[in-house]
Amino acid sequence: MTIPDLALDPRAVRLRDALGARILLPGDDGFDAARMPWNVAFDQRPIAVARPETAEDVVDVVRAAVAAGLRIAPQATGHAAGALAGTALGDVVLVSLAGLRGAVVDPVARTARVLGGSQWNDVLEAAAPHGLTALHGSAGDVGVVGYSLSGGLSFYARAHGLAINSVRAVQVVLADGALVRASRDEHPDLFWALRGGSGAFGIVVSIELDLLAQPEVFAGMLLWDASRAAEVSAAWAAFTRAAPESATTTLRILHFPPMPDLPPFLSGRDLVVVDGAILESDEGAATLLEPLRALGPEVDTFAPMPAAALVQVHLDPPGPTPALTAHVVLGGLPDDAVSKFVEIGTAPGLFITELRHLGGAIRRPALDGGAVTAIDGEYLAHTIAVVPVPEAAVQAAAAVQAGIAAFSPWRVDALALTFVDGPLVDRSHGFGTALGRLREIKAAVDPDGVFVAAHPV
Ligand SMILES: Cc1cc2nc3c(=O)[nH]c(=O)nc-3n(C[C@H](O)[C@H](O)[C@H](O)COP(=O)(O)OP(=O)(O)OC[C@H]3O[C@@H](n4cnc5c(N)ncnc54)[C@H](O)[C@@H]3O)c2cc1C
Incomplete structure (x- = not known):
């Protein structure tokens, strides 16, 4: 093992002395793999990577990093690596929590205790x-922690609010190495701050x-060729204006390159898709969907399904993906905003142009919540561009920013x-x-x- 820079940086030497093989330094086998986030468009270059497997490991890493005069960036999956990209990592220990996974459910209390690096699949x-x-x-x-402590928009959100309001307690290692439990009764100020901070x-x-008693959910997607984008988008906008809080849906225009791994109905296709969940009886949900189904979708998967299958309906990428994204929150979706969505979504440059329906319980502040409890808007406009090679990043950034800039007339301060x-x-x-x-x-x-x-305060 050769560690070329180690002799030059006494802080890295101190880390190795304190943590031995529990820390990875540049030049170590596995360092480059360990520093890569899920969003592989971002080339994270920390001074070291720690991969704790227990809470005690985390305490040791924090104490050693602070003693060496270094800063610390916790990361579970790196889905939000783009948000961290503004921080120079030369004096930062990246603490990858990927080895700290697992969830235990209390079916009587309807709660889950989830380890800090867990992913939603572990909980489901x-x-x-x-x-x-x-x-x-x-x-x-x-990751459950990154998502839940920064808000968390689910397909249950218009009915049940942001996921952040479902957090009951957080066990956290602080900068002095103390492991504390924060809840309404213990360290209440810290508990408030963690829920947002x-x-x-x-x-x-x-x-x-807190968990939700929901064995099944009526959910799925409707898919058309993108040549139908204008009429589908107008119908979805009308659907959302009248939708009860039980319905949380999204509208997207997607452009898939021809790829052998994709099913034929996606490969090389330009598509418009409506997906989401409707927490009604099967008949009630079907009645709500009638105006959209009347447009004759090419694929219609809306049906009752096991709740755990809800993570399949949005066609998210199955693994690490290099992408740039941007978003704005909108106060409403008048007809000219719908036309703008179609114009942006069908023009070349973006992989996905998306509208998520907010409002309902998402908008209502929680009475005894934390620093963030709600999003004060009716829709979220989201643009996504893939960055297949680093040289494509400038163009991708321009595309996602131009996409959201077009929504400026309807944007609100959220x-x-x-x-x-x-x-x-x-x-x-x-x-x-x-x-x-x-x-x-x-x-x-x-x-x-x-x-x-990812989100400095
Ligand atoms: C494909 C895809 C789909 C998505 N879908 C949704 C969606 O439906 N709804 C939605 O609201 N968001 C969605 N997101 C956004 C996602 O919720 C955020 O990117 C979130 O921050 C990811 O959390 P993470 O822990 O996986 O990411 P990471 O990049 O690992 O973490 C993000 C930040 O969270 C903090 N953090 C994470 N774990 C810990 C920990 N154990 N201790 C302390 N801090 C920690 C850190 O500050 C870290 O920088 C999606 C993102 C992607 C890429």
Whole structure:
């Protein structure tokens, strides 16, 4: 094993002395694989990577990093690596929590205790045998902590609100190495701050969540050729204006390249898709969908399904993907905004142009919640471009930014923090009036700014 830079950086030497093989340094076997995030468009170059497997490991890593004068970035999967990209990582230990996974369900209390690096699939697997599910997002491999502590928009959200309000307790390692449990009764200020401030306050080793009694869900997708985008988009907009809070759906225009791994109905196709969940009886849901089904979709998978299968309906990528994204929150979706969506979505440049229906319980602040409890808007416009080679990044960034800029007339001062994916985004619209108190609590529990997070406070 050769470690070319190690002799030059005494901080790395101190880490190795304290942690031995529990830390990976540049030049170590496995360092390059360990520093790669899910979003492989971002080339993270930390001074070291730690891969703790227990809460005690996390305590040791925090103490060793602080003693060596280094900062710390917790990361579970790297789905939000783009948001962290604004931070220079030369003095940062990346703490990959990928080895700290697992979920235990209490079926009587309807709660789950979930380890800090767990993905939603871990929770769904543990919850499904009890007829329970969680307020997970569209993809099963997203991290529970990063998603839940920054908001968390699920297909249950218009009925049940943001996932952040389902967090009951958080076990976290602070900058002084203390492992504390934060809940309404223990460290209540920290508990408030974590629910929004997320990884800016410490490394979460486990989290306790309320679950939903939902063995089955009426969910699926409707798919048409993108040549139908204008009429489908107008029909979806009308559907959402009248939809009850039980329906949470999205509208997307997608452009798939020809790829042998894709099923024929996707490969090389330009498509318009409506998907989501409707928490009604099968008959009630079918009645709501009638105007969309009347447009004769080429594929229609809406049906009752096991709740754990909901992570399949949104066609998220099955593994690490290099992508750039941007979003804005909209106050409404008048007809000219729908036309703009179609214009942007059908023009070349973007892989996906998406509208998510917000409103309902997503918009209502939770009474005893944390720093972030709601998103004050009716729709979220989201643009996604793939970055197949690094040289494509400039063009991709321009495409996603131009896409959301076109929604400016309908934009409101709100953000979905989980959808913030770039270093230059002003997070203050996501934190709102909570920002001042978040900064006070950060100064009290992490006065030296040890923790660097995807969404700094
Ligand atoms: C394909 C895809 C689908 C998505 N779908 C949705 C969706 O439906 N709804 C939605 O709201 N969002 C969605 N997102 C966004 C996603 O929720 C955010 O990217 C979220 O931050 C991912 O969390 P993570 O832990 O997987 O990511 P990471 O990049 O690993 O973590 C993000 C940040 O969370 C913090 N963090 C994570 N784990 C810990 C921990 N154990 N301790 C302390 N801090 C921690 C850190 O600050 C870290 O920088 C999606 C993203 C992708 C790429």
